[in-house]
Amino acid sequence: MSGAPPAMKQTDARVQMAGAYPGQIRFAATLPVVKKRKGVRVISVTSGKGGVGKSSVVVNLALALANEGERVLVLDADVGLGNIGILLGLRPTFTLDDLFDGTRRLGEIIVTGPGGIRIVPAGSGSQRCPTLNQRERLLLMDELDALDEEFDVLIIDTESGVSENVTYFNVAAQEIMLVLSPEPTSLADLYALIKLLTNRHGERSFRVLVNMVRDSDEGLEMFKKLSQVVSRFLDVSLDYFGCIVRDDRLIDAVRKQMAVVELHPRSPAAGCFAKLARALKNSPTSPPMKGNIQFLFRRNFKENHEMRYT
DSSP states (O other), X not given: OOSSOOOOOOOSXXXXXXXXXXXOOOOGGGOOOOOOOSSOEEEEEEXXXXXXXXXXXXXXXXXXXXXXXXXXXXXXXXXXXXXXXXXXXXXXXXXXXXXXXXXSOHHHHOEEOGGGOEEEOOXXXXXXXXXXXXXXXXXXXXXXXXXXXXXXXXXXEEEESSOHHHHHHHHTSSEEEEEEOSSHHHHHHHHHHHHHHHHTTOOOEEEEEEEEESSHHHHHHHHHHHHHHHHHHOOOEEEEEEEEEOOHHHHHHHHTTSOHHHHOTTSHHHHHHHHHHHHHHHSOOOOSOOSSOOTXXXXXXXXXOOOTTO
């Protein structure tokens, strides 16, 4: 008898737990080790609303991946209201504004953070138009292409919500990680984002990370609530990536403008990030091409390829 589970009735949503068969629960940290694909892995981290700790997740996950030996580049894609530098107490001389103004190259604005992670800082309080135009999008792609041998992972911290920038950066990434918190508004707004990315841009696969939960049981419960809503209306695959527990030492790290992985490495929250980083490093990536122009893969497209995000 085959080891695969019996056929199941197909539902509107193929809800899975970190790569398990449909209907099985398998946590991300138990995924088998696979040989890592050559090239840069591009992950967007996004949320339907602010206040769910998305940027803190990006900072700590990046540092945890660096502790696993990965060369990590963080792109602060909240153009005009960048938070990554603030969370780490950095004061960059140049930002994405200088790249788009044509006064600096990308390599000149990148700064080094804790653990050797590299950061592309966004401007904060900038007066420029927050929505990237096509010239700026292509410029950023070209500049990132030039750095593709220097990094293993590119993590994109998007804005919150459903703006044009949010959809663009998610569509341009290989993998989309959704950050959910245990609040009804977070669940409703995240569903709206999934619906937009699915219906208008053809995205079908998402990882879900639940932040600020009491324990792992609450994290799994929140994921189940989201999957129940999604399965009624959308044909997508949701993978439960894991959760980050609510931790006073994480709040202390934010106040001190440090990553909890660095300031309190033995804290429960830091342990969660370390576990997730190991799971992410050892998990297979999504297929590199999704049918649209992506970061660090633009050179594989013909010049007349039409961009689906416009």
